[in-house]
Amino acid sequence: xxxxxxxxxxxxxxxxxxxxxxxxxxxxxxxxxxxxxxxxxxxxxxxxxxxxxxxxxxxxxxxxxxxxxxxxxxxxxxxxxxxxxxxxxxxxxxxxxxxxxxxxxxxxxxxxxxxxxxxxxxxxxxxxxxxxxxxxxxxxxxxxxxxxxxxxxxxxxxxxxxxxxxxxxxxxxxxxxxxxxxxxxxxxxxxxxxxxxxxxxxxxxxxxxxxxxxxxxxxxxxxxxxxxxxxxxxxxxxxxxxxxxxxxxxxxxxxxxxxxxxxxxxxxxxxxxxxxxxxxxxxxxxxxxxxxxxxxxxxxxxxxxxxxxxxxxxxxxxxxxxxxxxxxxxxxxx
Amino acid sequence: xxxxxxxxxxxxxxxxxxxxxxxxxxxxxxxxxxxxxxxxxxxxxxxxxxxxxxxxxxxxxxxxxxxxxxxxxxxxxxxxxxxxxxxxxxxxxxxxxxxxxxxxxxxxxxxxxxxxxxxxxxxxxxxxxxxxxxxxxxxxxxxxxxxxxxxxxxxxxxxxxxxxxxxxxxxxxxxxxxxxxxxxxxxxxxxxxxxxxxxxxxxxxxxxxxxxxxxxxxxxxxxxxxxxxxxxxxxxxxxxxxxxxxxxxxxxxxxxxxxxxxxxxxxxxxxxxxxxxxxxxxxxxxxxxxxxxxxxxxxxxxxxxxxxxxxxxxxxxxxxxxxxxxxxxxxxxxxxxxxxxxxxxxxxxxxxxxxxxxxxxxxxxxxxxxxxxxxxxxxxxxxxxxxxxxxxxx
Ligand SMILES: Cc1ncc(C[n+]2csc(CCOP(=O)(O)OP(=O)(O)O)c2C)c(N)n1
Ligand SMILES: [Mg+2]
Numbered sequence: 001x002x003x004x005x006x007x008x009x010x011x012x013x014x015x016x017x018x019x020x021x022x023x024x025x026x027x028x029x030x031x032x033x034x035x036x037x038x039x040x041x042x043x044x045x046x047x048x049x050x051x052x053x054x055x056x057x058x059x060x061x062x063x064x065x066x067x068x069x070x071x072x073x074x075x076x077x078x079x080x081x082x083x084x085x086x087x088x089x090x091x092x093x094x095x096x097x098x099x100x101x102x103x104x105x106x107x108x109x110x111x112x113x114x115x116x117x118x119x120x121x122x123x124x125x126x127x128x129x130x131x132x133x134x135x136x137x138x139x140x141x142x143x144x145x146x147x148x149x150x151x152x153x154x155x156x157x158x159x160x161x162x163x164x165x166x167x168x169x170x171x172x173x174x175x176x177x178x179x180x181x182x183x184x185x186x187x188x189x190x191x192x193x194x195x196x197x198x199x200x201x202x203x204x205x206x207x208x209x210x211x212x213x214x215x216x217x218x219x220x221x222x223x224x225x226x227x228x229x230x231x232x233x234x235x236x237x238x239x240x241x242x243x244x245x246x247x248x249x250x251x252x253x254x255x256x257x258x259x260x261x262x263x264x265x266x267x268x269x270x271x272x273x274x275x276x277x278x279x280x281x282x283x284x285x286x287x288x289x290x291x292x293x294x295x296x297x298x299x300x301x302x303x304x305x306x307x308x309x310x311x312x313x314x315x316x317x318x319x320x321x322x323x324x325x326x327x328x329x330x331x332x333x334x
Numbered sequence: 335x336x337x338x339x340x341x342x343x344x345x346x347x348x349x350x351x352x353x354x355x356x357x358x359x360x361x362x363x364x365x366x367x368x369x370x371x372x373x374x375x376x377x378x379x380x381x382x383x384x385x386x387x388x389x390x391x392x393x394x395x396x397x398x399x400x401x402x403x404x405x406x407x408x409x410x411x412x413x414x415x416x417x418x419x420x421x422x423x424x425x426x427x428x429x430x431x432x433x434x435x436x437x438x439x440x441x442x443x444x445x446x447x448x449x450x451x452x453x454x455x456x457x458x459x460x461x462x463x464x465x466x467x468x469x470x471x472x473x474x475x476x477x478x479x480x481x482x483x484x485x486x487x488x489x490x491x492x493x494x495x496x497x498x499x500x501x502x503x504x505x506x507x508x509x510x511x512x513x514x515x516x517x518x519x520x521x522x523x524x525x526x527x528x529x530x531x532x533x534x535x536x537x538x539x540x541x542x543x544x545x546x547x548x549x550x551x552x553x554x555x556x557x558x559x560x561x562x563x564x565x566x567x568x569x570x571x572x573x574x575x576x577x578x579x580x581x582x583x584x585x586x587x588x589x590x591x592x593x594x595x596x597x598x599x600x601x602x603x604x605x606x607x608x609x610x611x612x613x614x615x616x617x618x619x620x621x622x623x624x625x626x627x628x629x630x631x632x633x634x635x636x637x638x639x640x641x642x643x644x645x646x647x648x649x650x651x652x653x654x655x656x657x658x659x660x661x662x663x664x665x666x667x668x669x670x671x672x673x674x675x676x677x678x679x680x681x682x683x684x685x686x687x688x689x690x691x692x693x694x695x696x697x698x699x700x701x702x703x704x705x706x707x708x709x710x711x712x713x714x715x716x717x718x719x720x721x722x723x724x725x726x727x728x
Contacts, residue, residue, distance in 0.1 A: 035521065062521070064517075066551075066552075069547065071540060071544050072547070075514065078514060079517075080518040083519050102504060112707065115491065116705075118492030151707060152708060154710075174710070176709050204710070
């Protein structure tokens with residue numbers, strides 16, 4: 001892994017989805033082994049326009065429109081890794097990663113092991129995920145924990161344009177397969193200038209996005225801006241909340257989580273994926289194993305329900321909102 | 335279902351007749367007046383499954399130059415003998431408890447050897463469990479292939495060393511890999527071809543369909559070689575597909591499809607070599623169906639008498655490809671009885687020695703469970719067993 005070179009100097013603030021596009025462009029330009037695969041990613045630039053302009057610049061053989069066959073093209077990405085390429089695959093929506101599950105579990109995650117380390121699988125699977133966009137059924141899932149449970153994969157998710165840019169560039173250079181979860185609700189919610197240099201933190205570090213002293217709110221991806229909002233509300237009431245953006249969901253940045261919780265002695269975990277066996281359960285278990293006696297209260301989870309993601313008239317009830325997070329913080333502080 | 339195929343498919347087939355290498359049948363073989371090109375010397379009379387008996391009048395294609403040179407025929411024969419010796423030794427090792435469950439390929443040697451001979455050295459082979467000896471034809475020590483079957487990670491190997499992807503357990507999931515590899519090599523300026531083996535059962539999997547369609551859309555240099563041995567564990571072909579020949583599927587992908595006699599190594603060689611040439615010269619993928627019969631059990635733990643008449647298997651055993659090829663080579667004057675005896679003895683003794691080397695291989699340690707899973711070790715691994723980032727970056 002070499003550090004990605006500086007950006008071509010884009011000072012204009014960009015959205016998260018434009019940051020994804022810029023990162024893909026930078027890596028396509030930097031390394032002829034990088035190839036993009038996906039449905040509608042070419043002329044159209046992808047359903048979210050995350051690949052806008054890339055086929056025009058890099059051609060049809062490097063930005064490849066594929067038939068609707070997730071197992072087929074994720075499997076083809078495995079074969080491309082065998083041929084020494086670094087494929088970046090767009091799965092159109094969260095739920096449409098499911099047809100590719102067998103290829104991900106049986107091959108992408110195991111090929112390095114099965115070939116005694118002789119073959120790397122430096123593929124990136126980009127998956128727009130999460131709800132809050134009034135989308136049709138099966139367009140709002142948060143399947144990240146499914147991938148975290150498969151040994152052999154790395155699972156990451158950014159929560160800002162700058163992180164999306166840096167983390168995607170790092171992900172493409174990472175030697176192991178990376179599931180790159182993109183919070184689609186945040187694709188166009190804010191703008192920020194891209195960093196001149198990709199963040200030296202690399203790919204696998206959590207980050208304190210707001211320091212605080214009374215409680216640690218651990219979150220990631222689409223829930224991070226909601227947690228920031230909550231922190232402002234709490235500050236007005238005299239409670240200082242620290243927000244830790246996990247960024248890497250597997251492997252977890254154990255040191256960062258434990259260090260923050262040991263300092264604040266209270267912890268709330270927030271994600272919109274279903275509660276049971278979610279990333280929050282792993283964070284809570286980690287804290288119970290290693291920082292039990294630093295805690296002054298229970299670890300409290302705020303998460304989606306253990307129910308299919310609802311039809312969108314009900315999605316605001318499903319998604320963690322500031323009110324539920326504030327209640328959880330109060331429970332943790334009690 | 336098959337009626338639907340005939341009435342609907344026939345027009346499509348007629349229209350694309352030249353592309354799909356279909357030919358007008360002389361003897362009213364199929365109701366729609368066309369049959370897929372069926373290559374080989376299916377002179378088997380009652381041995382052929384009933385549904386296939388109608389295609390007895392078949393064109394025996396001359397095949398490539400490869401199939402005509404005596405030296406190539408002898409090389410092909412020796413590879414088949416080596417495969418047979420490997421397979422029989424592996425079955426013995428399993429009975430002696432020196433390896434675990436083993437999927438025998440007894441009778442499928444002609445298909446495997448011919449395919450390996452038909453491709454170039456730089457071409458890659460993508461395998462199912464039934465082709466576990468194919469890497470041995472390309473230099474993998476047999477004991478390393480058997481280590482896999484004793485549950486030892488030393489059975490894993492570097493694919494680039496042998497031009498063979500590791501044997502694939504989930505059916506048909508290696509077919510998309512072949513497509514990606516072939517497209518990837520082409521993108522890097524190579525002219526290599528990928529050849530993927532799969533079975534009649536695997537042909538029903540979604541990945542087989544997705545891979546063949548994707549390959550055709552991308553004009554990927556891939557040869558899909560289906561070993562149709564009529565059985566998928568206990569499931570007969572009639573429960574797997576409602577077409578007479580699996581090669582008929584090719585029409586739906588817009589690629590050529592042929593059926594060959596899987597017990598005739600020269601027929602397989604000819605058909606595969608032609609498909610390889612087409613792929614290499616930019617003509618896109620092909621489907622070759624090698625028709626045969628799974629003479630042995632599915633694997634060493636299987637008892638086929640539970641689901642089929644073993645008398646039928648016994649009939650097929652008489653038609654096994656090695657004896658038949660040897661008779662042919664003898665008639666042509668390329669082989670003497672003594673050569674045959676000596677070659678079998680040489681191959682068997684080499685495999686016996688490999689079995690002894692297997693016994694002397696050290697047993698794996700617990701550390702090997704995490705070895706090679708990831709280049710960058712996670713904090714949840716025991717520190718001592720994880721390779722360091724520094725090693726990963728080298
Ligand atoms: C995805 C998947 N489903 C089921 C199995 C279990 N299984 C192993 S072999 C087999 C039959 C395969 O038959 P075929 O493709 O004809 O190959 P053959 O065994 O005849 O060589 C099945 C169902 C598997 N390996 N993979
Ligand atoms: Mg079969």
